[in-house]
Structures are given as C-alpha cells and as structure tokens.
Amino acid sequence: WGTNNRTLALRIPTGAEDSRRVEHRVAGADANPYLLLAALLGGMHYGITRQLEPAPPVTGNAYQQVEAGLPVSWQDALTAMDQATILPEYLGVDFWRVYRANKRHEWQLFNQHVSPLEHSWYMSAL
Structure with a gap:
C-alpha cells in the first residue's frame, strides 16, 4: 500500500x-x-x-x-486458494470449497482447449 x-x-x-x-x-x-x-x-x-x-x-x-x-498464473492462484485459512472464515467454508472446485474445473477446461495459434505452431512442425 x-x-x-x-x-x-x-x-x-x-x-x-x-x-x-x-x-x-x-x-x-x-x-x-x-x-x-x-x-x-x-x-x-x-x-x-x-x-x-x-x-x-x-x-x-x-x-x-x-x-x-500475488500469484501470476492461474495454477499459482489455485495453490494459494488451497492454502488459504483466513478468507474461508469470512466467505464460509462451504462456499469456499465449492468456489475453489469451480475455479479448478474452469482451469482444467481452459487447458483442454487448443488455440488456433498453438495449432498452427505445432502443425507447421509436422
């Protein structure tokens, strides 16, 4: 600050x-x-x-x-969320658990997507 x-x-x-x-x-x-x-x-x-x-x-x-x-990657942010002790007290442990699971699922879906840029990079190497 x-x-x-x-x-x-x-x-x-x-x-x-x-x-x-x-x-x-x-x-x-x-x-x-x-x-x-x-x-x-x-x-x-x-x-x-x-x-x-x-x-x-x-x-x-x-x-x-x-x-x-602060975390600079989505994975680092998820790891920080897993280690959080203060915020779950304020937002509610059940909410925190569901929110973390949702963000982890979003990250997994994001990583399953192959972008056009990735496709062109790797296809040009073949």
Whole structure:
C-alpha cells in the first residue's frame, strides 16, 4: 500500500479530506465485484480485530522493490486458494470449497482447449 503510488495494489490518493478513498488496483473487469469487496472487507476486518500493524507505505516503484506478490498464473492462484485459512472464515467454508472446485474445473477446461495459434505452431512442425 502507499499514497499516490500507482505501482501498488492498494493506493490512497492524496488530496482533499472529503475525497479520501482506498483504490484497489489489482482486480480486472472480469472480477466478481461482490466477492472482491467481501474479500477486501474481510481482510480489513481481520487486521483491525487482531490489531495488526500494517507494513510501512511503499514509496517509489514497487515493481522494483516488493518481492512477494500475488500469484501470476492461474495454477499459482489455485495453490494459494488451497492454502488459504483466513478468507474461508469470512466467505464460509462451504462456499469456499465449492468456489475453489469451480475455479479448478474452469482451469482444467481452459487447458483442454487448443488455440488456433498453438495449432498452427505445432502443425507447421509436422
């Protein structure tokens, strides 16, 4: 997180007090806005109720400074979901189990599809 830093997942723009907000800069247009908001609020609630101190704000280019990040592949995201302990508490264990299974199934279907590009690459080698 940081102030006025567009290289971070959570940005707090500076400006007038009546326009203060937190910008979540990770989710794309394909994200479910209800699940996204529930996850963000759950994470905030978890930290507040346990009186966790946030890390200091990052300044400068976070791409060059921050080592640990979000998963960059669908498989890595599924592995992270399998290891999650906090979010299932907030979204409900049954929902979490079904949602994970659905995302794993989507990933399997996606990987079964051969794109036109893959077809042309491999057919040209024959």
